[in-house]
Amino acid sequence: MRRTLFESFTRRPFTEKLAAPADPEIARMAAELDVKARRRLGRGLSLRLVDAGSCNACELELNALSNPYYDLERFGLRFVASPRHADVLLVTGPVTKNMREALLRTYDAMPAPKWVVAVGDCAACGGLYAGSYACERGAAAVLPVDLRIAGCPPSPTQLLEGLLALVAS
Amino acid sequence: MTARDPSLPDPFDRLNGRIVAEHRPWPRIEVQTDAWAKAADRLSRGALTLLGLWGESHVVHMAVADTNDPSLILVLSLTCPEGRYPSVGRVHPPAIRLERAVADLFALVPVGPPDMRPWLDHGKWGVHAPLAAQQNDAQPAEEYGFLPVDGEDIHQLPVGPVHAGIIEPGHFRISADGETVVRLEERLGYTHKGVEALLQGADLQRAARLASRCSGDSTVAYGLAFAHAVEAALGWSPPTRAVRLRALMAELERLANHLGDVGAICNDGGFAIMLAHCSVLRESVLRQAAACFGHRLMMDRVVPGGVTTDLDAAGSARIVGLTGDIRRRFQRLIDLYDKTASLQDRTVGTGVLKPALAAQFGAGGYIGRASGRLCDARRWPGYAPYDELEFEIPVLQEGDVNARLWIRVREVEQSIRLIEQILVTLPDGPIRTENAIDPANPPAEGMAIVEGFRGDILAWVRIDAAGRIERCHLRDPSWFQWPLLEAAIEGNIVADFPICNKSFNCSYSGHDL
Numbered sequence: 001m002r003r004t005l006f007e008s009f010t011r012r013p014f015t016e017k018l019a020a021p022a023d024p025e026i027a028r029m030a031a032e033l034d035v036k037a038r039r040r041l042g043r044g045l046s047l048r049l050v051d052a053g054s055c056n057a058c059e060l061e062l063n064a065l066s067n068p069y070y071d072l073e074r075f076g077l078r079f080v081a082s083p084r085h086a087d088v089l090l091v092t093g094p095v096t097k098n099m100r101e102a103l104l105r106t107y108d109a110m111p112a113p114k115w116v117v118a119v120g121d122c123a124a125c126g127g128l129y130a131g132s133y134a135c136e137r138g139a140a141a142v143l144p145v146d147l148r149i150a151g152c153p154p155s156p157t158q159l160l161e162g163l164l165a166l167v168a169s
Numbered sequence: 170m171t172a173r174d175p176s177l178p179d180p181f182d183r184l185n186g187r188i189v190a191e192h193r194p195w196p197r198i199e200v201q202t203d204a205w206a207k208a209a210d211r212l213s214r215g216a217l218t219l220l221g222l223w224g225e226s227h228v229v230h231m232a233v234a235d236t237n238d239p240s241l242i243l244v245l246s247l248t249c250p251e252g253r254y255p256s257v258g259r260v261h262p263p264a265i266r267l268e269r270a271v272a273d274l275f276a277l278v279p280v281g282p283p284d285m286r287p288w289l290d291h292g293k294w295g296v297h298a299p300l301a302a303q304q305n306d307a308q309p310a311e312e313y314g315f316l317p318v319d320g321e322d323i324h325q326l327p328v329g330p331v332h333a334g335i336i337e338p339g340h341f342r343i344s345a346d347g348e349t350v351v352r353l354e355e356r357l358g359y360t361h362k363g364v365e366a367l368l369q370g371a372d373l374q375r376a377a378r379l380a381s382r383c384s385g386d387s388t389v390a391y392g393l394a395f396a397h398a399v400e401a402a403l404g405w406s407p408p409t410r411a412v413r414l415r416a417l418m419a420e421l422e423r424l425a426n427h428l429g430d431v432g433a434i435c436n437d438g439g440f441a442i443m444l445a446h447c448s449v450l451r452e453s454v455l456r457q458a459a460a461c462f463g464h465r466l467m468m469d470r471v472v473p474g475g476v477t478t479d480l481d482a483a484g485s486a487r488i489v490g491l492t493g494d495i496r497r498r499f500q501r502l503i504d505l506y507d508k509t510a511s512l513q514d515r516t517v518g519t520g521v522l523k524p525a526l527a528a529q530f531g532a533g534g535y536i537g538r539a540s541g542r543l544c545d546a547r548r549w550p551g552y553a554p555y556d557e558l559e560f561e562i563p564v565l566q567e568g569d570v571n572a573r574l575w576i577r578v579r580e581v582e583q584s585i586r587l588i589e590q591i592l593v594t595l596p597d598g599p600i601r602t603e604n605a606i607d608p609a610n611p612p613a614e615g616m617a618i619v620e621g622f623r624g625d626i627l628a629w630v631r632i633d634a635a636g637r638i639e640r641c642h643l644r645d646p647s648w649f650q651w652p653l654l655e656a657a658i659e660g661n662i663v664a665d666f667p668i669c670n671k672s673f674n675c676s677y678s679g680h681d682l
């Protein structure tokens with residue numbers, strides 16, 4: 001235990017600078033993040049995820065955002081347990097009919113102003129499941145979507161870029 | 170366990186029926202109700218183990234294995250023109266939820282089961298029994314009746330479907346007496362996407378994509394199970410290099426998931442440093458997977474006929490570096506776990522699953538193996554290339570959170586061993602066979618069982634003459650694990666539910682389909 005902890009002092013941190021995004025627009029937005037996030041939201045942006053029928057791979061990559069490489073919280077973004085504390089609702093999955101009500105109730109429980117981000121191809125448009133008797137066609141079929149992050153699943157880097165873009169918008 | 174003892178009675182004795190010629194590699198027989206009931210009886214006595222039970226319009230199928238030699242597998246099919254069949258769940262509880270799902274999707278009703286409540290159908294689809302022979306209008310949704318709990322001072326905690334963390338949706342009804350859980354009742358089906366209906370009529374390419382997304386954490390294993398079933402049906406044999414690359418990806422997937430789970434279980438025990446370090450290791454696996462195969466989770470890399478992405482010399486070198494690194498760093502973390510008494514205080518003796526229950530349900534994966542079940546689909550029934558590779562199958566008897574964690578640790582070591590063997594023996598050659606589908610072919614059926622990180626995945630397909638999916642069923646290992654969580658949590662304190670749940674780590678999406 002002591003050795004592992006001690007090593008943390010001597011070793012370079014795992015956390016990486018977010019590589020200059022391929023899109024210069026996103027780089028500019030990221031630079032503005034600090035100013036805007038503070039002005040609009042105080043100290044940061046709180047995220048609440050609802051899995052509305054994903055295959056669970058989108059969750060794996062969202063979880064990866066909290067690992068030491070990406071360390072989401074350094075950007076002022078953090079996942080919260082209660083929708084009452086959340087500014088942003090992240091939706092994954094095509095929105096199954098069985099999850100529709102729970103998703104809406106979570107959204108209703110969030111205080112305004114609030115944003116909705118559709119994470120992954122399923123939430124963005126229904127993905128492979130579009131047209132199923134058991135699914136809606138993605139998050140936009142039931143909620144006002146502010147941002148779509150494409151990918152199946154989107155990588156943690158794509159997720160970070162997307163979320164930073166939201167703050168800057 | 171490898172060869173059956175001839176002194177034991179043959180559990181397939183007098184299970185007679187008409188053999189379906191186009192079904193491979195194991196036999197499928199069309200039976201009458203007496204043979205069906207006989208099989209149910211042998212399941213209940215433990216001579217047979219249930220592998221799956223699924224529907225089709227007017228037909229129910231049930232796959233069973235000899236408990237003493239799980240390489241001996243038989244599929245029984247019962248035609249039920251009246252839409253009714255003798256319940257297996259009546260005598261063998263592991264079949265109950267499968268039968269409820271078949272009733273929801275196909276309107277095939279088991280006669281005499283202990284539980285007739287809908288399971289996947291929450292009354293929201295706008296249609297009843299969407300896969301039944303005739304379309305049925307939706308029935309008005311009734312309030313779901315949870316099991317009653319009597320007793321003084323019992324209180325109930327409803328949890329979900331939306332949970333606090335980044336996890337999948339499901340509902341848990343916990344009845345507690347003070348701190349102690351007296352009953353957990355699960356309600357699932359929230360992520361039901363209608364995958365089996367979407368598969369019907371799909372071409373092989375689309376079907377493979379759908380199959381690979383049944384449970385995203387097991388995407389390689391599902392891709393493999395589907396590919397094996399299709400290849401069995403059509404008589405395709407993928408090139409040797411592809412077979413090896415598939416195993417390489419499957420072991421990388423197992424490695425990534427087990428590393429993530431070990432960290433997450435310790436985190437639920439309040440020991441966050443393990444999560445941080447294990448998630449670094451997990452991330453390093455995913456990054457190498459992306460560098461070598463072009464996708465962090467290796468989705469859509471395994472397809473019928475072979476694999477889509479080859480591994481070059483630089484890729485091999487990357488993976489050698491990765492396994493060396495994990496071997497070194499993981500050992501340190503395991504020592505840390507082993508020496509932290511306060512953490513083990515949370516895991517030892519918590520959430521005990523009795524071996525008898527694990528055996529009755531035929532629970533696979535770390536759940537079965539932590540409760541005394543020597544099982545692993547890589548060996549029983551077994552498939553290439555594992556017959557040519559050396560690996561051990563860890564088994565423990567305790568059945569607690571600690572045992573499920575240690576099984577994962579040992580499997581990380583075995584996966585590294587397998588990866589290293591695969592890399593040194595990787596033959597040159599093509600990675601995919603392009604087989605034309607002969608339109609003159611009659612429908613062909615294939616079945617496969619593949620070991621995902623969570624346990625055995627069953628895939629069953631029937632392919633029509635045009636090479637499209639006529640019917641495909643995919644059975645996640647979680648079907649036989651979720652019910653056991655209800656048993657394992659009993660008598661534990663409410664606060665230990667998350668750590669027990671994490672140690673099971675069942676799939677919601679794979680179960681709900």
Ligand code: SF4
Pocket residue numbers: 053054055056057058092093094119120121122123127151152153154382385
């Ligand atoms: S977008 Fe892809 S990874 Fe995400 S839930 Fe849908 S199928 Fe799964």
